[in-house]
Amino acid sequence: MDFHGGLKLPLNHELTIDKPLIAARPPGKVCVLLSQHSGSPAVAAVEPGSRVELFEVIARAIGSVSCDLHSPVAGVVEKIDEFVHPYYKYCQGIVIAADREAESTQPLSFNEAESFTIEQIIEASKKFSVIDTVSNNKPLHSKISGLSKGSAHYLIISFVQNEPYIHNIETIAHIYLEEILSCVSYINEAFGPAFVFFALPYHMVKLITSIDNKLNQNKSRYKNFKIIRVTDKYPQANELILASSILKIKINSAELTRNNRCLILDAATVFHLYEALKFSKPQIECHLTVSGYGITKPANIKARVGTYISEIIEQCGGFCGNVNSLIVDGLMSGYSQFTLEVPLVKSNRSITVIPTERLSSAGEQKCMRCKKCIDSCPVGLNPARLNFLSRCGAHEQAAGEGIYSCIECGVCSYICPSRINITHSIILSKKMILEANVRRRKDNESV
Ligand code: SF4
Ligand code: SF4
Structure with missing residues (x-):
């Protein structure tokens, strides 16, 4: 089974594929971010000073596309504030100081049923x-x-x-x-x-x-x-x-x-x-491949949601050599982090640490019309054209030429010999169109 375009990338599994899955040390403190899913973020249902149990609901879903959030530890809520999110810039979160003694060591009760409606x-x-x-x-x-x-x-x-x-x-x-x-x-x-x-x-x-x-x-x-x-x-x-x-x-x-x-x-x-x-176990854990040539002990780790990335890095022996970037959830579709004090969310699947010597420092050049981006786009778009329209500010025209079909895979940026960050231009155009639509709606409502 195949599809048009796309890229054959190196897998680079050699550092971790044969290693066991290990549980991260129980965190002393967690920060549960309220936006862990697409749709509306949950709303905090606890207050600073509240005592919470493991698995207790600490934030409630708002609307049909939203989720409750459960505490990944037993402990006391320290504060509710804005924190760095691994995908977005900032997001509200609940900081809980863990009380490990208070966590039950009883095994979870098992439902014997073998079929469900x-x-x-x-x-x-x-x-x-x-x-x-x-x-x-x-x-x-x-x-x-x-x-x-x-x-x-x-x-x-x-x-x-x-x-x-x-x-x-x-x-x-x-x-x-x-x-x-x-x-x-x-x-x-x-x-x-x-x-x-x-x-x-x-x-x-x-x-x-x-x-x-x-x-x-x-x-x-x-x-x-x-x-x-x-x-x-x-x-x-x-x-x-x-x-x-x-x-x-x-x-x-x-x-x-x-x-x-x-x-x-x-x-x-x-x-x-x-x-x-x-x-009856809520999703309070994520399974991570922690890898890359910039980490001392690459590992497969099961960690509680809300654990800070700094703790995971420390448990993997810290950085080795000069580190250029730490990327969460993939070199192609993931997010580069500017601090290690970022809490894990449910959807996290990897932390990749890239040393400086593995990155090229070549800058962006002019488009040479090689069409490599067009040949590689898996949804059949013309990324070079969309990039041109975006950089001219012709966002609406880009919408007319199919910008919404873009799945933001990053293939065009990766393949471009001129190192043009086409995907970034496309994401920017989508954001500008969205903002313009919101402004138009507000103007219409106020008339
Ligand atoms: S990021 Fe969008 S335009 Fe670029 S290759 Fe992927 S789908 Fe095509
Ligand atoms: S791959 Fe880069 S240089 Fe080639 S046509 Fe696309 S944008 Fe231009």
């Missing part, structure tokens, strides 16, 4: 605040709440990751494969799709074999399950690209994905849903 699955995703990373961190309940039995013809479980250094889904899948397969069975029985596809890139040879063996051991339970090998190109993990390349149809938006009767979830989301259904 659609309503129970939606309810558990909502109550335990599971987010879906494949659809830009949308609350899972809002993604699946419109579905009824049989309304999704295809269920695609994605294990795909193609950005250098990151393999947290593969790590989770090796350890929790039984749990992931069980949960896919629950979803399959409840939602009744005709086909369940496990999308795995070619390089995950060991995992493909393990899943294949499991499916063969219980053919009656997994009768409509099938492994689909997909290309190792970036951005194959993108929900729309994945659906297009597997189903061989052109899909332009998440809404169309639904119209095409296709539900896509990634394996990490399925694992968190399993914990919600079987252990």
Whole structure:
């Protein structure tokens, strides 16, 4: 399975792929940011000085596309203020001083049920605040709440990751494969799709074999399950690209994905849903690949949401050599950080530390009309033209030429021999159009 354009990037898994998943030290303090999902941020439901228990709801969802937030520690709320967010500049957050003694050491109670209704699955995703990373961190309940039995013809479980250094889904899948397969069975029985596809890139040879063996051991339970090998190109993990390349149809938006009767979830989301259904456990952890040649001890780490990146770096032995950048969630689609005092959010999947000598310092040159960006754009846009329009301030014209189809994958910027940051221009244009629309709406309301 392949798609037009994209990039074959080096995987750079050698530093971490054979290492075990280790739990980060329980943090002494956490900062739970209120924006952990797409849609409206949650609103704090506690006050400074409040005592909170592990898993207690500390912030409430506002609106249908939003999630409650649960405390990842037992402790006392220190303050509620603005803090640095790994994706946005600033965001409100709740700082909790952890009281490790107060945390129960009792194992979580286990739900013996082996099947769940659609309503129970939606309810558990909502109550335990599971987010879906494949659809830009949308609350899972809002993604699946419109579905009824049989309304999704295809269920695609994605294990795909193609950005250098990151393999947290593969790590989770090796350890929790039984749990992931069980949960896919629950979803399959409840939602009744005709086909369940496990999308795995070619390089995950060991995992493909393990899943294949499991499916063969219980053919009656997994009768409509099938492994689909997909290309190792970036951005194959993108929900729309994945659906297009597997189903061989052109899909332009998440809404169309639904119209095409296709539900896509990634394996990490399925694992968190399993914990919600079987252990009533809220999503309070993230699984990270901490890698790059600028970190002393690269590792696979399970950390509580709200843990500061500085603590993770310290537990990985600190930096080695001169560090140029620390990037969260991928060299292509992630975010460069300007401080280490940034708390982790649910959707974080990697921390990559790049030493200075690995980065080129060449500056931007004039466009040489080589068309490499056009040939590589996975959604068939003309990035050079969009960049030109954006830099001339012709944002509305860029909208007319399809700027909203851009999935912000960064391929055009990466491939450009003139080192033009095309993706940045496109993101800027989208922001300007949005701001102009808001201004227009306000002006119309005031007339
Ligand atoms: S960032 Fe947008 S324009 Fe550039 S390659 Fe990706 S989809 Fe195409
Ligand atoms: S890849 Fe860069 S230099 Fe080549 S056409 Fe696109 S913007 Fe111009």
